[in-house]
Amino acid sequence: MRVLLTGGTGFIGSTVVEALRGGGHDVTAVVRSEASAKAVEEGGAEAALGDLSDVGWLTGQLSGVDAAINLAALDAAGEDAVIAAVVRAFAGTAKPFVSTGGVWVWGDNRDITEDSALAAPPIVAWKIERQNRLLSSTVKASVVAPAVVYGRGRGLLAGLFTYGPRTDDGALRLVGSGDQHWATVHVEDLADLYLRVLGRAPGGEIYIGASGINPTVRELAQAAAGPNGVVVAESDDDSRERLGAYLADALLLDQQASGDRARRRLGWQPDRLSAVEELSGR
Numbered sequence: 359m360r361v362l363l364t365g366g367t368g369f370i371g372s373t374v375v376e377a378l379r380g381g382g383h384d385v386t387a388v389v390r391s392e393a394s395a396k397a398v399e400e401g402g403a404e405a406a407l408g409d410l411s412d413v414g415w416l417t418g419q420l421s422g423v424d425a426a427i428n429l430a431a432l433d434a435a436g437e438d439a440v441i442a443a444v445v446r447a448f449a450g451t452a453k454p455f456v457s458t459g460g461v462w463v464w465g466d467n468r469d470i471t472e473d474s475a476l477a478a479p480p481i482v483a484w485k486i487e488r489q490n491r492l493l494s495s496t497v498k499a500s501v502v503a504p505a506v507v508y509g510r511g512r513g514l515l516a517g518l519f520t521y522g523p524r525t526d527d528g529a530l531r532l533v534g535s536g537d538q539h540w541a542t543v544h545v546e547d548l549a550d551l552y553l554r555v556l557g558r559a560p561g562g563e564i565y566i567g568a569s570g571i572n573p574t575v576r577e578l579a580q581a582a583a584g585p586n587g588v589v590v591a592e593s594d595d596d597s598r599e600r601l602g603a604y605l606a607d608a609l610l611l612d613q614q615a616s617g618d619r620a621r622r623r624l625g626w627q628p629d630r631l632s633a634v635e636e637l638s639g640r
Contacts, residue, residue, distance in 0.1 A: 359383050359384070359423075359424040359425050359556075360383070360384045360385075360386065360422075360423045360424050360425075361378055361383050361384070361385050361386070361423060361424065361425045361426065361427060361556070362386050362387075362388065362406075362419055362420055362423040362425070362426040362427075363375060363378070363385055363386070363387045363388070363403070363426070363427050363429065364387075364388045364410060364426075364427070364428045364429055364430035364440070365428070365429030365430035365431065365458075366385070366387030366388070366389065366394075366398045366401070366403060366429070367387075367389065367394045367397050367398060368429060368430075368431065369507065369510075369512045369513055369545065370429055370458075370504070370507060370545060370548060370549070371387075371429040371430075372397075372398075372401060373509075373510075373545045373546060373548070373549040374427065374429060374549045374552050374553075375387060375398065375401045375402065375403050376401060376402075376549070377546075377549035377550060377552070377553050378553065379401070379402040379403070381553055384404070385398075385402070385403035385404065386403065386404045386405075386406050386419070386423060387403040387404070387405055387406065388406050388408060388410060388416070388419065388430075389405050389406065389407055389408075390407070390408075390409065391407075392407070395407055406419055410430060410432070410436055410439060410440055411435065411436060411439045412439075413439050413442045413443045413446070416439070416440065416443035417443040417446045417447050420443055420444060420446075420447035420448065421447045423453075424453055425453055425454045425455070425456075425556055426444065426448070426453075426454075426455050426456070427455075427456045427458075427552060427556065428440055428444075428455070428456070428457050428458055429458050434484045434488070437485070437488050438488065441488060441491060441492050441495075444492070444497055444499070445495055445496075445497055448497045448498070448499075449495060449496045449497050450496050451498070452498060453498060454498045454499075454500065454555075454556055454557075454559065454561065455492075455497050455498065455499045455500070456499075456500050456501070456502060456552060456555050456556050456559075457489065457492055457499060457500070457501045457502075458501070458502055458503075458504070459482075459485055459489055459501045459502065459503040459504075459564065460482055460485070460503055460504055461503050461504065461505045461506075461541050461566060461567075461568060461613060461615055462478065462479060462481070462482045462608045462611060462613075463476050463477075463478040463482050463483075463485065463486060463503070464476060464477060464478075464613065464615075465477025465478060465479065465611060465613075466611050466612050466613065467612075467613060467614070468539065468612065468613070468614045469614060469615075470541065470566065470568075470613060470614065470615040471566070471615075471616075471618065471619070472503075472563070472564045472565070472566055472619055479604070479607040479608045479611065480604055480607070481604040481605060481607070481608050482608065489501055489564075493562055493563075493564070497561070498560075498561035499561055499562070500555045500559040500561055500562070500563055500564070500565065501563075501564045501565070502548075502551060502552055502555055502564075502565050502567050503564055503565065503566045503567060504543055504548055504567040504568075505540070505541035505542050505543045505566070505567060505568035505569070505613075505615060505617075506540045506541060506542050506543070506633075507542075507543055507544075507545050507548055508542060508543075508544060508545065508633045508636060508637075509544040509545035509546060509630065509631075509636065510545060510546075512545070513545065515542075515578060515582075515633055515636075515637060518533065518579075518609075519578055519579050519581075519582035519583075519637055520582050520637065522579075522582070523600070525590055527588075528588065529587075529588040529589060529590040530579050530582065530583045530587060530588070530589045530590070531579075531589075531590060531592060531600075532575055532576060532579050532589055532590065532591045532592060533575050533592075533597050533601070533606065533609045533610065534575070534591065534592065534593070534594050534597050534606075534609075534610045535576075535591045535594075536574060536575040536576030536579060536589065536591050537574055537575070537576065537612075538574065538575055538610060538611065538612040538613075539572045539573065539574050539575075539612055539613060539614050540572065540573065540574075540575060540578070540609075540613060540633075541566075541568040541569075541572050541613045541614055541615040542568070542569055542571055542572065542573065542632070542633040543567050543568055543569045543617070543628060544569065544628065544630035544631065544632075544633075544636070546630050547567075547569060547626075547628035547629070547630050548567045550626065550628075551565065551567045551620055551624070551626050551628075554620070554624040554625065554626055555620075555624065558623075558624050558625075559623075559624065563619075564619075565617075565619055565620040565623075565624070566615050566616075566617050566619065566620065567617060567620065568615035568616060568617040569617065569628040569630075569632070570615070570616040570617055570618075570628070571632045571633065571634075572613070572614035572615065573632070573633060573634050575609075576589060576591075577634055578633055578634060578637060581633075581634045581635075581637035581638040582637040582638070584638070594606070594610055597609070597610065
């Protein structure tokens with residue numbers, strides 16, 4: 359297939375480009391600069407230099423491909439533009455479109471499934487209406503909802519813990535008490551899920567991208583700090599002041615998920631190193 363991809367220079371997007379190319383697909387990556395064009399071309403994709411907010415231009419790009427994946431980090435207006443273009447180009451066809459959500463929309467929950475009640479913090483609450491609009495359209499659309507993504511020394515966990523802030527005496531800071539669990543997924547396992555959803559999903563469904571391994575924040579931080587390293591809790595309010603309330607309120611959620619639907623329906627088998635193993639350098 360010829361696949362149009364947004365967000366192809368990002369942590370997840372660049373890994374998905376690699377997986378698509380490895381699966382024999384031709385990839386066109388939408389980029390906003392010549393530097394980004396060079397980066398995706400080095401990864402084996404063709405670059406399309408343009409603006410995702412230009413619905414007419416994006417509709418034209420989509421009309422020339424067999425499928426599309428949206429991995430761009432967008433605000434509400436940007437998401438609206440992409441949905442409008444996808445509906446114009448793909449509605450009523452068999453062309454698959456895969457959008458990106460996230461596990462945070464389910465709020466505090468120790469057994470998250472796709473059918474769980476939503477309790478989204480403000481940072482992602484705006485996504486819900488757009489996700490519903492897309493899935494109720496006549497586009498063969500699916501949504502991948504990644505857990506906290508790690509791997510290859512990049513991602514949120516590396517930023518918070520491998521290179522994370524420390525106290526004056528060298529202790530690694532937790533987010534809040536550190537007792538909360540985070541659903542996690544390796545970026546390479548997640549890329550495999552995107553390919554499976556693209557090629558096998560019937561449309562109209564959400565797939566949680568979670569490995570089923572749900573460590574606590576304290577376990578993650580201790581793995582990064584090493585067996586003799588010191589980690590230190592902070593109050594929720596201190597985390598909000600340090601990270602900003604929008605992000606902190608998401609990171610303070612206590613979440614666990616198995617990704618069972620993707621396993622059962624798409625044959626997905628996440629098998630890379632766990633987040634704790636990766637952070638500990640195993």
